[in-house]
Amino acid sequence: MKKLSFVIICVWLMAMQFSFAQNKSTEYKVIKTIPVEGPGGWDYLTVDKPSQRLFISHSTCVDVVDLKTEKHVGQIPNTTGVHGIACVPDLNKGFITAGRLDSVIVFDLKTLKVLDKVITGKNPDAILYDAYSNRIFTFNGRGHSVTAIDAKTNNVVGTLFVSGKPEAAVTNGKGKIFCNIEDKSTVVKFDALTLKIDAEWPLEPGKEPSGLDIDIKNNRLFSACSDSKQIVVMDAASGKIIATLPMGEGCDGLIFIPGDHNAISSNGEGTLTVVHQNGPNDYKVVQTLATRKSARTITYDETTKRIYLPSAEVTMDNGKRNVVPGSFKIMVVSK
16 A cells, blocks of 8 residues: 555656646746847837848837847838838838828838838827738827728828727738727727727726737737736627736737737736636736836747847936937847
8 A cells, every 4th residue: 555655656746747847848938138239219029920020119210130140130210209010021011100200101121221101190109911901000199090001002091080099909810900099998899991990898997908919719809908907808709808817017018829828918017927828718827927127018920939029228317218328139038
């Protein structure tokens, strides 16, 4: 009997060690940083998958880093008030929201040469390309509006006014666009072709949503609500709140990685909050990863399976934020 008990204990210990090793292998970690020269603040960043280039909003320009060499390879200047970048490889075009110019700057993805300038609503911030409608959408903060642009012709094809300040947005790839309304704490769903609003749903108890992503397979939206420090999971068909989970402070970005079944928020306090999806209605915080204070926006590259976070050292001088010269870096996170 004693011998049997000893064997059972040994098997249990081995199983626990295996489980621990498995859990450790699924955790994310910071693996390196990529320095980027230049002063000033930053906002969104995005990856052009075919070229493996990372486009980073930075001060009054967009910096370009080759992810294969991790070297700075170019810059698109004069994008005053830059916020977001959308890449359309099939058209060899990129689109940049220049918030202080109330415009979108169109550029050649290969040469980085500026091709056009398109007037939008006031203070365009987030930007989204929807392949279903072949349109670029800008989400205009002070304009309380969405501008729709034909990605092929660069012509504005319509404007949709919304209830407040639109923030991040996603597409379901089937003609429906979702965007967070930051000051109303809601999600708006509208038609990509008709520009008609289908619904506007409250995120309560979530407040001041910023980052947004979608699980297309399970039809779930993930809103990072900065003021309430919560990730709100919503049914994209009905607007029903499925779950609310705690996250870190100062979030301005969120991604969903379908292969990992993880929703991840980037928190300006210097953490990532990782929420694992056990099923369409079952979610749990499984990791809080220390990153760097001010790392509040995020993007993911499906090719490298890596997460990228811009950040810098920031000081305050008479109430004004200043970026310490030489401190701007892109943090690289992976398993």
